[in-house]
Amino acid sequence: MRYSEMFLPTGREVPSDAELASHQLMIRAGMIRKLTSGIYSYLPLGYRVIRKVEQIIREEMNRAGAQEVFLPMVQPAELWQESGRWVHYGKELLRFRDRHDREYCLGPTHEEVITDLVRNGIKTYRQLPRNLYQIQTKFRDEIRPRFGVMRCREFGMKDAYSFDADEAGAEISYRKMFEAYNRIFTRCGLNFRPVEADSGSIGGSYSHEYMVMADSGEDAVCFCNACQYAANLEKAEIAGPAGDQPSGPALPLEEVHTPGVRTIEEVCAYLQVAQQEVVKTLIFSADGEPVAVLIRGDHEVNETKVRNHLGCDALDLAPDEMIFKVTRSPRGFAGAIGIKARIIADYSLKETYNCIMGANREDYHLRNVNPGRDFKVEGYADLRVIRETDPCPRCGGEIHFARGIEVGHVFKLGTKYSKAMKAAYLDQNGRERMMVMGCYGIGIGRTVAAAIEQNHDADGIVWPLPLAPYHVIITPVNVKERSLSEAAEGIYRSLLEKGVEVILDDRDERAGVKFKDADLIGIPYRVTIGPKNLAEGKAETRRRRTGEVAILSLSEVEAFLMDRIREGI
RNA sequence: CGGGGCGUAGCGCAGCCCGGUAGCGCACCUGCUUUGGGAGCAGGAUGUCGCAGGUUCAAAUCCUGCCGCCCCGACCA
The missing domain is CATH 3.40.50.800 (Anticodon-binding domain)
Structure with missing residues (x-):
């Protein structure tokens, strides 16, 4: 191409509203232009890079036995009502009506459409397994789009869906995609690693995120330097308690006056105790019901773990009215004793005894509180955020933290969608069974941005050869x-x-x-x-x-x- | 949705407080010079001052409402 004939508006000045290097450089290098909030045009140079990534993805998906399809972006409400997500997906799902007043949405993902397609096209175990993928524009009405194409509303995505006769087959399909993804990101010249991840609202049992390592990444991940364990921070497990019993004598319960002392820091300073001697009582509203989560003062609650433990959809810190209703006291003095809510506790509480806790009475705390003797816990679980000082949950090795950009995500969906939408087949015995699904996504634009985050210097972008326009x-x-x-x-x-x-x-x-x-x-x-x-x-x-x-x-x-x-x- | 900020030439911004008919840098066009790391000189073109209403002899400037964008937070496959 002759430069004199190219549409390539480069810029010397750093755009004031772009903070990430990739965002600044994509604009300065004439790759993208913003049309409106979270919606971008790709210019010729940018689109060439997009096509390079897409081509690598196509080659590796085809090699892994997947077949390319192209599904509609506009989808009828009925399909989403069938899967239950018309209600559950929330405001990210952009909904609208046509001239006949029928309801539709713009596809943020395509489980419904693909499941509908496959249930009508596959009837017998002889037609399984199948893996179908597409490269499509998705729309998610993000609350706050930012970082250029990294977190935008309209974006290109490769999504694949596997259908198997049983769990064992689904496991094989998942492994195939896992390996294909490793090849894809390796070919893109990226420094990345797959990490264990929460499967989130898309549902399913098991999942990995592909993280491109970058300090500017939005996700925190941890990994073990002794074994292969790596996980998103919200997923990272913590080894269960060593002992099951408190290792000291329970002292008599004692109420102490603590005027205006609400936070853990204030309690520790006022009573001259260490944070781990205090138990935090956090009251959540889980699908509208109050739940008290007990955790050591020096630990942080992992809301994802709480959500998964409770199996609820919505989880928020309780509003003041709810706190008052269950503790009869204002925020800052909640405790487990006498609280009118379900009580769950982090594993670390199993070893805690004679601790400090809110008294459910304004300006009072309790000393020498002992779970079991003083109140009953409904269940103990791993509910806190891992810390760098925690041992690896697999091998006990050292854990390190890093930041990453999520460029791909693979899920085992199980039968969540096939059950809801009746994607069934007949097995060898003529019995009807549900297909076992998996889904596998790659954010195309985000992969390009991540590549720039990892490959630039003071003068501009330094393309890895396979992605170079x-x-x-x-x-x-x-x-x-x-x-x-x-x-x-x-x-x-x-x-x-x-x-x-x-x-x-x-x-x-x-x-x-x-x-x-x-x-x-x-x-x-x-x-x-x-x-x-x-x-x-x-x-x-x-x-x-x-x-x-x-x-x-x-x-x-x-x-x-x-x-x-x-x-x- | 809560808090903060910003909308003036293609881009980056000044002007607004204190109302008087719009300016700077870069980019763009023409000419001459220059030619290995974002050139110099001279000349030139470019604006519904985000939108709507109000106050006023007069509004980019003051008032009201709306819209858009950005940042922080909450949210998120």
């Missing part, structure tokens, strides 16, 4: 010098003929401008045609990532570049 840019330093233009043209034509993706920067611009743009858009190799080298029949080849320069005779340039492109470096 072009491999080579040829830069004659002065197009008015006929000899320079002609030499550049010559190399350009011969590279084009060999199928190399190449830009000829034939603009009548100063060399500095061209160099800056070439660096900004991150083309892996630049061939500079300048008067001094050309006088000796040579040209300069420069590698974007390292700045490494090779002065080669014109006849060598082509082979030099093709070798490197073939090797993918």
Whole structure:
């Protein structure tokens, strides 16, 4: 492509409303433009990169035995009512009516559509397993879109759905996708790792997220440096309690006056005790019902774990009215004794004795509270957020924290959708059985943004070769010098003929401008045609990532570049 | 949805407090010079001042309402 003919509006200035490097660079490099909140256009350069990612995904999905389909983005309400998600999905689901006043939504995901398609097309175990995927635009009406294409409302996604006859088959399908995803992100040149994840409202039993490691990532993950364990922080398990019994004598319960002392910090300072001697009583509203969650003062509640333990949909910290209703006291003095709510406790409470707790009475706390003796706990569970000082739940090794960008997610769905929507088949014995499903997503735009987060420097983007929109840019330093233009043209034509993706920067611009743009858009190799080298029949080849320069005779340039492109470096 | 901020040329911003008929930098167009890391000089074009209403002789500026965008929080496959 001739630069002079490209639609490639690059910018020198950092956009004021973009904070992430990837967001700033995608705008500056002329890859994307925002149309409205959370909705972006891809310009030619950006779209080429999108297509590279899509192509890698297609090749690996096909290789794993999946087949490509293309499903509608506009979906009827009935399907979502059938699965139950018309009610449960919430405001992220953009709903609207057509001229006949029928209800529809824009697809934020396609479990309903694919399940409907498959239940009508598959009747027998002989037709299983199947894995269907598509690359489609999704719409999720995010509360607060941000970070450019990283968290937007309209976005491109690859989603795949597997259908198996039984659990064992579903496990195999899941493994296949797990491996395909590893290949996909490896081919994209990303530093990533799969981590165990919560399956969230999409339902299902088991899932992994693919995290591209980046300090700017929105997700916190932890991983063990001794074994393979890695998990999203909200999922990360904590090893159960060592002992089951408090290891000291229970002292008599005692009420202490604690005027205006509400937070754990205030309690500790006022009573001169350590945080782990205090028990926090957090009152949640779980689907509208009050639940008291007990946890040690120095620990933090993991709401995802609480939600999963209770099996509820909505979980919020209780409003003041609810707190008053169950404790007969204002916020800050809640305790387990006499509370009118279900009580669940973190495992760590099993080993706690003679602790400090709110008295359910304004300006009072209790000393020497002992679970079992003083109140009854409905159940103990792992309910807190893992800390870096906790041991690995698998091997006891050291845990480390890092941040990541979620670019892919694989789920075992089980029969959640097949049951709800009656996706059944007949087995060998002629008995009707539900298909066992899995679903597998990759955020395309987000993968591109994540690649930039990991591959940029002060001058701009540094594309990994497999994602680069072009491999080579040829830069004659002065197009008015006929000899320079002609030499550049010559190399350009011969590279084009060999199928190399190449830009000829034939603009009548100063060399500095061209160099800056070439660096900004991150083309892996630049061939500079300048008067001094050309006088000796040579040209300069420069590698974007390292700045490494090779002065080669014109006849060598082509082979030099093709070798490197073939090797993918 | 709660808190904060911002809407003025393609982009980034000043002007608003204290009302008087709109400006700066970059980008853009023309010419000359320059030509290996975002050039110089000269000339030029570019605006429903977010929208609607109100106050006033006069509104970018003051008042009211609305819309949009950004940041923090809550939320989230």
